[in-house]
Amino acid sequence: QSALTQPPSASGSPGQSVTISCTGTSSDVGGYNYVSWYQQHPGKAPKLMIYEVSKRPSGVPDRFSGSKSGNTASLTVSGLQAEDEADYYCSSYAGSNNFAYVFGTGTKVTVL
């Protein structure tokens, strides 16, 4: 399986919104609703922000939202805050005959 494609970078000013895309194929993103998004600060483990395309775990601010259309998933961060500056990775189930899981290439979000 190939990695999902994300833009290398995205940015916005505090209070603005930023949307990150995650493009796969019909064998992963387009084929299943098991798309998740992870936030990673430098030197830290990834943290779950969104699962099953648009669900938020408890404790994650509602400024974070997810969606999917066809083979592309998106993460939107509204009302950007300084602490949102981090790397973001999408992921998707990619199995058919065998269990497989694929991650995105990662997007660095900068709060200007």
Add this chain to the structure above:
Amino acid sequence: QVQLQQSGPGLVKPSQTLSLTCAISGDSVSSNSAAWNWIRQSPSRGLEWLGRTYYRSKWYNDYAVSVKSRITINPDTSKNQFSLQLNSVTPEDTAVYYCARHGGDLRFDPWGQGTLVTVSS
């Protein structure tokens, strides 16, 4: 609250075996609703799912095609932990290795703290 604590050496020689352990608290490695995974991250390969072990009346494993011939993930019910063994390592296996749990919704949560493993002589 589930927590995962990783342990293992940070330096492995080429051609040898990389071994890491992930201790579980707040859940059971034998849970019928969870799976226990290893994931690695490197600048060249990004985040890469390596494999998982899980119990559904018996033990199962799934492995990524890229490492299938070299990887073993084993549960240890007596210590409530699971392990990763990766054989015949090369410098390309240098990465931060993470353990992580997923449930039926396939979300990786939580993650271990990560272990940087360097393959070098």
